[in-house]
Amino acid sequence: MTWKQVFTSSVGKKLVMGFTGIFLILFLIVHVGLNACIxxxxxxxxxxxxxxxxxxxxxxxxxxxxLFAGLLLHIIQGLLLVFYNRxxxxxxxxxxxxxxxxxxxxxSMGLLGTIILLFLILHLANFWLxxxxxxxxxxxxxxxxxxxxxxxxxxxxxxxxxxxxxxSLGYHLAHGFxxxxxxxxxxNKRWHKSISAVGLAFSIIVPLLFAxxxxxxxxxxxx
Amino acid sequence: xxxxxxNLTLKVWRQKxxxxxxxxxxxxxxxxxxxxxxLEMLDVLNEQLIRDGQDPxxxxxDCREGICGMxxxxxxxxxxxxxxxxxxxxxHMRAFKDGETIVIEPWRAGAFPVVKxxxxxxxxxxxxxxxxxxxxxxxxxAVDGNSLPINKDAADAAFxxxxxxxxGACVAACKNASAMLFLSAKVSHLALLPQGDPERKSRVxxxxxxxxxxxxxxxxxxxxxxxxxxKEISIANIARLNKEYLFASITxxx
Numbered sequence: 507m508t509w510k511q512v513f514t515s516s517v518g519k520k521l522v523m524g525f526t527g528i529f530l531i532l533f534l535i536v537h538v539g540l541n542a543c544i545x546x547x548x549x550x551x552x553x554x555x556x557x558x559x560x561x562x563x564x565x566x567x568x569x570x571x572x573l574f575a576g577l578l579l580h581i582i583q584g585l586l587l588v589f590y591n592r593x594x595x596x597x598x599x600x601x602x603x604x605x606x607x608x609x610x611x612x613x614s615m616g617l618l619g620t621i622i623l624l625f626l627i628l629h630l631a632n633f634w635l636x637x638x639x640x641x642x643x644x645x646x647x648x649x650x651x652x653x654x655x656x657x658x659x660x661x662x663x664x665x666x667x668x669x670x671x672x673x674s675l676g677y678h679l680a681h682g683f684x685x686x687x688x689x690x691x692x693x694n695k696r697w698h699k700s701i702s703a704v705g706l707a708f709s710i711i712v713p714l715l716f717a718x719x720x721x722x723x724x725x726x727x728x729x
Numbered sequence: 730x731x732x733x734x735x736n737l738t739l740k741v742w743r744q745k746x747x748x749x750x751x752x753x754x755x756x757x758x759x760x761x762x763x764x765x766x767x768l769e770m771l772d773v774l775n776e777q778l779i780r781d782g783q784d785p786x787x788x789x790x791d792c793r794e795g796i797c798g799m800x801x802x803x804x805x806x807x808x809x810x811x812x813x814x815x816x817x818x819x820x821h822m823r824a825f826k827d828g829e830t831i832v833i834e835p836w837r838a839g840a841f842p843v844v845k846x847x848x849x850x851x852x853x854x855x856x857x858x859x860x861x862x863x864x865x866x867x868x869x870x871a872v873d874g875n876s877l878p879i880n881k882d883a884a885d886a887a888f889x890x891x892x893x894x895x896x897g898a899c900v901a902a903c904k905n906a907s908a909m910l911f912l913s914a915k916v917s918h919l920a921l922l923p924q925g926d927p928e929r930k931s932r933v934x935x936x937x938x939x940x941x942x943x944x945x946x947x948x949x950x951x952x953x954x955x956x957x958x959x960k961e962i963s964i965a966n967i968a969r970l971n972k973e974y975l976f977a978s979i980t981x982x983x
Contacts, residue, residue, distance in 0.1 A: 590947065591947055600834060615949060691971045
């Protein structure tokens with residue numbers, strides 16, 4: 507039972523998805539917490555301080571490499587699994603079992619994930635890339651991310667895309683959160699019940715908070 | 730419930746052999762009793778086909794009591810038909826109304842190739858069992874059953890998992906054609922009991938490897954398998970299998 511055998515098996519691939527999924531969920535908590543500083547109503551002072559801590563400090567910058575590694579692993583393994591699983595039923599049904607047997611979003615993780623990936627590319631191009639290139643990809647001086655947010659979210663189309671991205675994230679989490687823990691082996695009813703409840707709350711609250719950010723800028727709810 | 734007779738249109742998948750492309754064919758059946766089982770209705774149709782000099786429809790069946798796991802059929806988009814916790818042989822015609830059209834398909838999965846019409850080859854399940862779904866016991870006198878205390882909850886959970894009849898409805902229902910519910914039932918059944926403990930690591934590893942080799946998909950926890958299972962095998966068994974696999978891979982010697 508070598509590591510290679512483990513991680514190339516169908517269960518091993520799912521373990522990779524589960525571990526990276528939980529890692530990305532933890533990242534979302536950090537991301538939403540820091541970004542919530544925009545609602546301090548201080549012209550972005552607190553938010554920029556938080557962004558400065560994350561951007562001009564070696565520790566979070568090294569962790570950032572780990573974040574990208576986890577993200578890439580989740581994306582690549584996820585896409586490979588979608589194609590692997592699709593190939594297992596060569597002739598389809600005339601009538602599908604559909605929503606009678608499972609939730610639509612639990613069957614659409616590949617599609618939801620792809621939408622999130624496209625959103626992510628736009629999101630990185632909007633903020634991460636301009637900021638890091640301004641820093642020379644090292645610890646150079648950052649751009650004012652608060653005013654960048656203000657600029658980016660003055661465009662209604664961008665706001666719509668962001669809200670759509672957050673909705674996709676919500677449904678992706680609605681299945682992914684509890685599924686990740688099942689994949690890691692949580693089978694006891696009592697744990698599964700509480701994890702499902704926390705997962706549902708998480709998949710509503712976190713994407714809602716994220717979606718509120720572009721909306722808050724666009725509708726001028728913050729100064 | 731009041732007895733009634735019905736006329737039905739059947740849209741049945743016909744396929745001469747493995748290589749044949751196959752396709753749907755429509756049949757009319759008349760005066761079908763609501764007391765009949767679904768398979769008896771097909772028997773009536775087959776008698777009619779034989780009388781007309783046509784090839785009868787091939788379908789799997791054996792005990793017709795809902796316990797052997799031989800019957801299959803994907804009826805109106807659901808394995809074993811619309812009734813919950815039920816096998817095709819125990820589906821009765823009172824589930825249908827006069828004039829209805831019923832679509833009957835075989836299990837669809839790359840690992841379950843169609844042999845003929847509605848019969849699929851499910852020997853992949855046998856090979857998964859051969860890979861580890863057993864315990865090794867030396868011959869000799871039978872040990873006194875009471876000498877091995879087993880926790881009642883564990884015994885009940887093992888029994889619930891052992892209820893699996895290996896019909897393959899889970900594979901048919903799963904969008905990935907994954908055999909994880911079947912596999913997890915077999916692994917859980919033995920992992921929960923002391924008799925299964927000595928081989929638990931090699932068992933889970935070998936059975937998963939065999940499942941992958943047979944060409945089943947990977948589990949994505951959608952829950953369609955659990956909803957379709959005639960024996961209501963819990964999806965919690967899949968999580969237990971994942972735990973067994975993770976634990977076995979972490980603690981493996983080499």
